[in-house]
Amino acid sequence: MTTDPRGGGPVPDRDWDRAVGLVSSADEVALACHISPDADALGSMLAVGMALRAGGKRVTASFGERRFRVPRLLCFLPGQDLLVEPGAYPASPELMMTFDVPIADRLGVLSGNADKARELIVVDHHASNTGFGTLNLVDPGAAATAVLAEDLLDRLGLPIDREIATCLYAGLVTDTGSFKHSSTTPEAHAMAARLLATGLNPEEIARELWDRSPFAYLKVLGAVLDRVVLEPAAGRGLVWTFVTRADRASYGLPYDEVEGIIDVVRRTDEADVAVVLKEDDDGAWQVSTRSKGEVDVARVCAALGGGGHAKAAGFTSHLPVEQTMARFRALL
Numbered sequence: 001m002t003t004d005p006r007g008g009g010p011v012p013d014r015d016w017d018r019a020v021g022l023v024s025s026a027d028e029v030a031l032a033c034h035i036s037p038d039a040d041a042l043g044s045m046l047a048v049g050m051a052l053r054a055g056g057k058r059v060t061a062s063f064g065e066r067r068f069r070v071p072r073l074l075c076f077l078p079g080q081d082l083l084v085e086p087g088a089y090p091a092s093p094e095l096m097m098t099f100d101v102p103i104a105d106r107l108g109v110l111s112g113n114a115d116k117a118r119e120l121i122v123v124d125h126h127a128s129n130t131g132f133g134t135l136n137l138v139d140p141g142a143a144a145t146a147v148l149a150e151d152l153l154d155r156l157g158l159p160i161d162r163e164i165a166t167c168l169y170a171g172l173v174t175d176t177g178s179f180k181h182s183s184t185t186p187e188a189h190a191m192a193a194r195l196l197a198t199g200l201n202p203e204e205i206a207r208e209l210w211d212r213s214p215f216a217y218l219k220v221l222g223a224v225l226d227r228v229v230l231e232p233a234a235g236r237g238l239v240w241t242f243v244t245r246a247d248r249a250s251y252g253l254p255y256d257e258v259e260g261i262i263d264v265v266r267r268t269d270e271a272d273v274a275v276v277l278k279e280d281d282d283g284a285w286q287v288s289t290r291s292k293g294e295v296d297v298a299r300v301c302a303a304l305g306g307g308g309h310a311k312a313a314g315f316t317s318h319l320p321v322e323q324t325m326a327r328f329r330a331l332l
C-alpha cells in the first residue's frame with residue numbers, strides 16, 4: 001500500500017484484525033454512509049452490506065437524511081433492498097460501520113445512532129477524518145473508500161460477486177475521476193481489473209454515472225453557464241456560478257441532477273479554483289469547490305464549516321450567494 005504524503009499512511013494490521021474480529025462475531029451490523037451520498041459512499045456501503053448478508057449477517061443500511069431518497073444517478077447500484085429510512089435504523093446498534101464519512105456531522109440524523117453504537121467502525125479515505133469511531137480504518141492514501149471496503153471483504157474471506165463488484169467499481173471510478181486524478185495508481189487499476197473480471201459492465205456504469213440526464217438538465221446548464229464569472233482572486237483565477245431553486249423549478253429538474261455542473265465549470269484554463277453554489281430544496285446553498293492543486297480547497301471549506309479533499313471539497317452556506325462568495329474569496 002502507498003504511504004500518504006499528507007501523513008496518515010495505511011491502516012495498521014492490528015486495526016484490520018480488530019475489525020475482522022468485531023464483524024465476524026456480530027450477528028447484526030448497521031451500515032451508514034454520508035448524507036448526499038456519492039457513488040463511493042453508497043457503493044462501498046452497499047458492497048459491504050451485500051457481502052455481509054451473503055455471509056449470514058442481518059444487515060441494515062442507511063444515510064441520515066430526513067427526506068430519504070437515493071439520488072437518481074445512483075439508482076442503478078445493486079443491493080438497495082438493504083436500505084431502510086433513518087427512522088427504522090437501530091437506535092443503539094451493537095456494531096455500526098460508516099463509509100466515506102470524515103466527520104460525524106456528515107451522518108446527518110444518524111449521528112445520534114453512531115453516538116449510541118457499542119462499536120463504531122469508521123471506513124474512510126479523507127485526510128481530514130476526525131477518527132470519531134471506536135475503530136478507525138482510515139487511509140488517506142486510498143483512492144476511494146471502495147478500496148478499503150474491498151480490502152475488508154478480502155480479510156473477512158467474503159467473495160466479491162458481480163453485483164458487489166459493480167458497487168465497488170462505481171466508487172473507484174468516481175473517486176479517481178474515471179482514472180484521471182492523481183489517485184490513479186497501479187493499485188487502482190489492479191483493483192479495477194479484479195472487479196472487471198467478475199463480469200460487471202463498465203459501459204453501463206459510466207453511462208448511468210455521467211453520460212445521461214433529462215433534457216431539462218441542458219436548459220438549466222445553459223442558464224447557469226450564461227452567468228458564469230471569471231475573476232482574478234488572489235492572482236489565481238477563480239471561476240464560479242450558481243444554480244437556484246427557481247432555475248431548477250422552471251424546468252422541473254431535481255437537485256441531484258445539478259451535481260455534475262462543477263465538472264463543466266472546472267475545465268476553465270484561466271482558473272485554478274472553480275466553485276458552483278447549488279441551492280437545495282430547503283433553500284440552503286451546497287457549495288462545490290475544485291482546485292487544480294495550488295489551493296487546498298479542503299482547508300478553505302473547513303474554515304467555512306465544510307470539508308473534503310485538497311482538490312475537491314465543499315461546504316453548506318445559509319448566506320446569499322454574494323456574501324458566501326465574499327467569505328470564500330477572503331480565504332483564498
Ligand code: AMP
Pocket residue numbers: 106262287288289305306307308309312313314315316
Ligand atoms: P462535491 O462537490 O459535493 O462533489 O463534494 C466534494 C467533496 O467535498 C467530497 O469529498 C465531499 O464529501 C466534500 N463535501 C461536500 N460538501 C460538504 C459539506 N457540506 N461538508 C463537508 N464536506 C463536504
Ligand code: MN
Pocket residue numbers: 034038040041100
Ligand atoms: Mn464521498
Ligand code: MN
Pocket residue numbers: 040041100125144145175
Ligand atoms: Mn470517497
